[in-house]
Amino acid sequence: MFQSFGLARHFGRRLGARVGLAFTLLATLALGACEEVNPSASSNNNSDSFSASAPVTPVQTQPLPGAPSGPAGSSSVRVAMILPLTQASGAPSVVGVSLKNAADLAVSESGGNAVTFSYMDDHSTPDGAKTAAQQTITENDDIILGPLFSPSVRAVGEIAQAAHKPVIAFSTDTSTAAPGVYLLSFLIENYVDRIVDYAASQGKKSFAALIPNNDYGRVASAEFQQIAAQRGLRVVEIENYTPQTLTSAVGKVAAFGNQIDALFIPEQADAMPAMAHALRSAGLDSHKAQILGTGLWNDARVLGLAPLQGAWFAAPDNGGFQAFAQRYRTKYGSDPTRIATLGYDAASLVIALAKRGGGDKFSDNVLTNSGGFNGADGVFRFKPNGQNERALAIFEIESGSAVALSQAPRSFAGRGSAT
Numbered sequence: 001m002f003q004s005f006g007l008a009r010h011f012g013r014r015l016g017a018r019v020g021l022a023f024t025l026l027a028t029l030a031l032g033a034c035e036e037v038n039p040s041a042s043s044n045n046n047s048d049s050f051s052a053s054a055p056v057t058p059v060q061t062q063p064l065p066g067a068p069s070g071p072a073g074s075s076s077v078r079v080a081m082i083l084p085l086t087q088a089s090g091a092p093s094v095v096g097v098s099l100k101n102a103a104d105l106a107v108s109e110s111g112g113n114a115v116t117f118s119y120m121d122d123h124s125t126p127d128g129a130k131t132a133a134q135q136t137i138t139e140n141d142d143i144i145l146g147p148l149f150s151p152s153v154r155a156v157g158e159i160a161q162a163a164h165k166p167v168i169a170f171s172t173d174t175s176t177a178a179p180g181v182y183l184l185s186f187l188i189e190n191y192v193d194r195i196v197d198y199a200a201s202q203g204k205k206s207f208a209a210l211i212p213n214n215d216y217g218r219v220a221s222a223e224f225q226q227i228a229a230q231r232g233l234r235v236v237e238i239e240n241y242t243p244q245t246l247t248s249a250v251g252k253v254a255a256f257g258n259q260i261d262a263l264f265i266p267e268q269a270d271a272m273p274a275m276a277h278a279l280r281s282a283g284l285d286s287h288k289a290q291i292l293g294t295g296l297w298n299d300a301r302v303l304g305l306a307p308l309q310g311a312w313f314a315a316p317d318n319g320g321f322q323a324f325a326q327r328y329r330t331k332y333g334s335d336p337t338r339i340a341t342l343g344y345d346a347a348s349l350v351i352a353l354a355k356r357g358g359g360d361k362f363s364d365n366v367l368t369n370s371g372g373f374n375g376a377d378g379v380f381r382f383k384p385n386g387q388n389e390r391a392l393a394i395f396e397i398e399s400g401s402a403v404a405l406s407q408a409p410r411s412f413a414g415r416g417s418a419t
Contacts, residue, residue: 077115077354077361080136081347082146082156084124093124096148098336099170099343102324103145105331106347114354117347126151133159141165143362145346150176157181166362168349170342174219177386182367184342184380186316187388188216191294192223192266194314194392198406199292200231204262208237208253208289210275212267220266220294236260243271247278254282263289269299276305286310295392304400314392316377317408324376345375370417378408383418 081103084096100119107117120135122128129152136144137159143166147153150173157178160167167181177183199207209224211217221238228235236259241249253263263284267275279285285307293302295315302308321341328336353361360366364384372381372389379391394406409415 077350078139078141079115079117079347079350079354080120080132080139080141080144081117081343082120082122082129082132082136082144082152083343084148084152085119085121086123088124090123095337095339096121096124098340099146099148101332102328102336102340102343103347105328106344106351108331109327110348110351115351122147122152124149124152126155128152130155130159132156136160137163137165143168143350145343145350146170153181153183166364166367168346168367170339170346174387179384179386180364181386182382183386183388184346185339185388186295186377186390188219188266188294189223189387190390190392191296191314192220192264193227195292195294195312195394196224196227196231196233196264198312198314198394199262199290200233202290204233204290206234206236206260207262207264208256208260209235209239209264210249210253210267211238211240212271213240213242216268217266224264224266243274246274247281250275250278250282250284254284260289262292264292266294267296269296269301272297272302272305272308276307279307286312297397298395298402303397303402308397309399311397312405313395313397313402315395315402316390317393317404318402320376320378341376345373345377345380348375349373368418370412372412372418379411381412381418389418 081100083099084093085100086096087093103117103119107115118136118139118141120132122132129147132147133144133156144156144160145168147156148170150171153167153169153171153173153176156169157167157176157180161178161180164180168184169176169181170185171183172185172187174183174187174189196207207224207228209221211221217240221240225235225238236256237253239249239252253260265275279291285291287310291308291311293308293311293313295313297303297308297311297313298315298318321338324341324344325336328334328340350362353366368382368384370381372379377390380388382388389412391409391412393404393408395402396405397403412418
């Protein structure tokens with residue numbers, strides 16, 4: 001699907017990058033006075049999931065407050081991007097190339113020449129990521145973007161932290177996050193918090209959950225129980241299941257009848273047809289108990305399922321990704337993977353901060369500013385512990401489509417600091 005353009009070497013050559021301000025720091029920032037499977041998936045915490053079809057509203061872009069309006073001079077900022085450009089087998093990696101293309105798109109859409117990007121192939125292995133990270137330290141790069149898979153993020157994080165170099169990585173495994181190692185990815189915890197909060201705001205008080213017995217399910221379950229306790233919600237039943245015990249688990253939840261008014265199901269899109277069949281057999285739908293899901297449900301495989309009509313899920317708004325995808329197609333003649341926006345937003349962010357200048361441009365204080373940043377998938381901010389918070393919309397599945405019930409917030413104003 002993607003063109004092969006010589007990215008299978010161990011380390012990419014440095015590119016003199018034209019850079020600019022295709023990224024917005026929100027006005028609240030103090031800065032301006034104003035689908036590939038991980039070949040080495042980790043079993044710790046949640047696994048890296050890249051099927052998040054959580055396609056977001058058009059993003060307005062403008063120069064950073066106080067940033068130079070013209071070219072910023074010579075390439076004084078060095079950015080290394082470590083990606084799985086090839087798989088461990090040596091075959092090209094569609095997701096890695098898509099992330100690289102997206103970063104290049106951000107560079108081409110900006111102006112000036114304040115940043116030099118280098119692209120490094122970790123070959124989808126921790127050892128490859130470690131070697132790449134060591135080279136970035138030797139070459140005195142200012143910041144590292146990537147890698148993608150959690151074992152590789154751990155390898156890079158250890159080296160970067162020892163050298164006091166910040167990292168913006170793309171894993172969904174929150175155990176890889178740490179001060180100075182920030183995750184830009186779509187985290188399960190954000191989906192869970194937003195959908196439970198919204199359900200509670202609509203008067204839902206008694207919850208049940210059907211939890212897949214896998215890493216994704218375990219993380220979602222822990223966050224679900226935590227947010228329910230914080231909001232004073234009643235959790236009537238939690239049923240964990242495997243494909244073999246799915247029907248039995250759904251039947252146990254259905255037996256609670258009108259004792260529950262919301263049912264949370266953090267399942268991946270490819271497993272939802274089997275779930276829908278079990279729900280239908282048990283007589284469960286959103287007329288009986290409001291069915292709740294995550295951004296993984298913004299997928300045609302889920303939206304067309306009859307028992308899920310009327311279900312709610314949290315995800316980024318659609319327009320931003322669609323606009324990005326159109327520009328990507330125009331430039332590369334192919335469709336981006338859904339997570340390609342992570343490469344675009346990471347590159348855009350460091351370009352904008354480089355234009356701002358100053359010795360602290362990539363400091364923890366700057367990267368964790370509570371005002372956050374505005375990217376292709378809406379507003380986000382990094383937490384001091386390396387995780388992130390994203391502003392998400394709420395969708396209802398209606399006649400095979402995702403219909404917005406609640407728009408994603410445009411800022412973090414009034415939401416306190418990211419903790």
